[in-house]
Amino acid sequence: MSASHITVPAGGQKIVPGQPIPNNPIIPFIEGDGIGVDITPVMKDVIDAAVAKAYGGQKQIHWMEVYAGEKSTRLYGSDVWLPEETLAALKEYSVSIKGPMTTPVGGGIRSLNVALRQELDLYQCVRPVRYFKGVPSPLKQPELVDMVIFRENTEDIYAGIEWSAESEGARKVIAFLQNEMGVKKIRFPDTSGIGIKPVSIEGSRRLVRAAIRYAIDNDRKSVTIVHKGNIMKFTEGLFRDVGYQLAQEEFGAEPIDGGPWCKFSNPRTGNDIIIKDAIADAFLQQILLRPAEYDVVATLNLNGDYISDALAAQVGGIGIAPGANISDRYAIFEATHGTAPKYAGQDKVNPGSLILSAEMMLRHLGWTQAADLVIRAMEAAIADKQVTYDFARLMDGATEVSCSAFGRAMIDRM
Numbered sequence: 127m128s129a130s131h132i133t134v135p136a137g138g139q140k141i142v143p144g145q146p147i148p149n150n151p152i153i154p155f156i157e158g159d160g161i162g163v164d165i166t167p168v169m170k171d172v173i174d175a176a177v178a179k180a181y182g183g184q185k186q187i188h189w190m191e192v193y194a195g196e197k198s199t200r201l202y203g204s205d206v207w208l209p210e211e212t213l214a215a216l217k218e219y220s221v222s223i224k225g226p227m228t229t230p231v232g233g234g235i236r237s238l239n240v241a242l243r244q245e246l247d248l249y250q251c252v253r254p255v256r257y258f259k260g261v262p263s264p265l266k267q268p269e270l271v272d273m274v275i276f277r278e279n280t281e282d283i284y285a286g287i288e289w290s291a292e293s294e295g296a297r298k299v300i301a302f303l304q305n306e307m308g309v310k311k312i313r314f315p316d317t318s319g320i321g322i323k324p325v326s327i328e329g330s331r332r333l334v335r336a337a338i339r340y341a342i343d344n345d346r347k348s349v350t351i352v353h354k355g356n357i358m359k360f361t362e363g364l365f366r367d368v369g370y371q372l373a374q375e376e377f378g379a380e381p382i383d384g385g386p387w388c389k390f391s392n393p394r395t396g397n398d399i400i401i402k403d404a405i406a407d408a409f410l411q412q413i414l415l416r417p418a419e420y421d422v423v424a425t426l427n428l429n430g431d432y433i434s435d436a437l438a439a440q441v442g443g444i445g446i447a448p449g450a451n452i453s454d455r456y457a458i459f460e461a462t463h464g465t466a467p468k469y470a471g472q473d474k475v476n477p478g479s480l481i482l483s484a485e486m487m488l489r490h491l492g493w494t495q496a497a498d499l500v501i502r503a504m505e506a507a508i509a510d511k512q513v514t515y516d517f518a519r520l521m522d523g524a525t526e527v528s529c530s531a532f533g534r535a536m537i538d539r540m
């Protein structure tokens with residue numbers, strides 16, 4: 127086992143928070159498991175082409191591979207899934223991008239994706255959902271879908287505080303709940319697994335604050351707090367209450383017709399921003415039936431996970447669903463989808479999600495001309511019906527192209 131496998135690219139410069147972005151930033155990337163091997167190189171090629179075209183060679187990303195997941199176990203040793211030097215590099219270089227990583231169901235390692243969010247306190251999972259003309263959709267009017275999900279990324283049941291059924295830990299927790307807390311409603315105490323769902327005032331406030339600030343900066347119409355607070359009153363209900371309270375205390379929102387909905391005037395544009403809430407199950411049908419009524423969405427971790435994939439399906443699926451994990455200091459960009467293992471290594475899947483995640487990264491760096499080029503190239507490739515299998519199987523007259531050929535189709539149209 128060797129200590130270091132990371133090679134810092136020559137000629138690149140570190141991004142330092144609070145300082146101007148250098149023209150030659152070093153960006154760490156994790157290739158990812160499964161289809162990571164297919165989509166990550168295509169993403170890099172497309173982004174390099176957009177940056178070269180936009181800035182005539184004056185700017186260039188210096189990619190630095192760092193390792194996590196299955197590739198890490200091959201390099202660092204069979205039990206090293208998230209090496210210390212990878213964590214250190216993600217912190218030291220501030221802005222990075224990753225492919226998906228596998229999490230086994232039931233037992234085995236805990237999610238490395240979640241671990242990264244927790245280690246770097248990447249409390250905002252930002253997932254924009256928009257329609258690209260021509261993409262196949264189950265909706266009659268998919269162009270009405272234009273939402274940005276702010277998913278709380280560090281709390282909720284994703285904290286991983288749970289004990290398996292019949293373990294000593296589960297027995298102890300259940301005995302504590304029954305004997306010291308007066309709990310009588312555990313239906314089968316001898317065979318229950320137990321999980322804990324922490325949701326804090328502080329964590330809820332910072333997430334809703336980020337969502338409202340985004341609405342202000344991007345002149346959005348509303349922020350909907352999505353929760354299941356009727357059932358989980360002190361976690362999901364807390365999130366809703368804290369959200370409304372914060373909107374009033376920090377942004378001067380005033381109740382509409384006695385509340386709980388409230389609104390304030392966007393200090394940048396003078397337009398109203400409405401703060402409202404929806405219970406998660408009803409919300410999932412509303413976004414299908416009346417998507418135009420929803421804009422920015424603030425929600426807890428599990429709801430956000432479900433809503434991300436459901437909303438992505440409305441505009442073409444998770445092959446084209448980007449995302450960012452953001453803290454006040456660091457950012458790791460990543461697709462909404464997972465490792466799609468049955469397609470791994472086949473040069474088949476849609477690289478769109480990771481490319482659009484990188485497009486978000488370019489905007490985060492302030493490289494908007496390059497980001498705009500990426501969007502226009504994707505629009506053009508889709509308009510010309512040069513698409514991967516996921517779209518081709520639902521589009522009339524489409525040419526099915528491989529993952530790498532879709533990247534080339536984008537580059538040809540820049």
Ligand SMILES: NC(=O)C1=CN([C@@H]2O[C@H](COP(=O)(O)OP(=O)(O)OC[C@H]3O[C@@H](n4cnc5c(N)ncnc54)[C@H](OP(=O)(O)O)[C@@H]3O)[C@@H](O)[C@H]2O)C=CC1
Pocket residue numbers: 161225226227228229230239443444445446460461462463464465466467475476477478479516
């Ligand atoms: N952030 C992360 O790293 C994430 C990791 N995961 C992990 O990934 C693994 C697999 O999870 P799974 O539930 O199968 O979900 P996946 O998102 O990996 O795949 C589910 C299905 O979505 C479609 N899909 C996914 N990615 C693409 C793409 N790029 N282009 C086109 N279609 C795509 C495929 O549909 P079809 O079969 O119809 O072609 C695929 O079978 C698990 O270990 C899970 O924990 C999951 C989510 C996020």
Ligand SMILES: O=C(O)CCC(=O)C(=O)O
Pocket residue numbers: 227228229237238239240431434462464
């Ligand atoms: O970590 C995982 O394996 C799944 C994560 C996930 O589904 C998500 O981030 O949306």
Ligand SMILES: [Mg+2]
Pocket residue numbers: 431432434435462
């Ligand atoms: Mg998910």
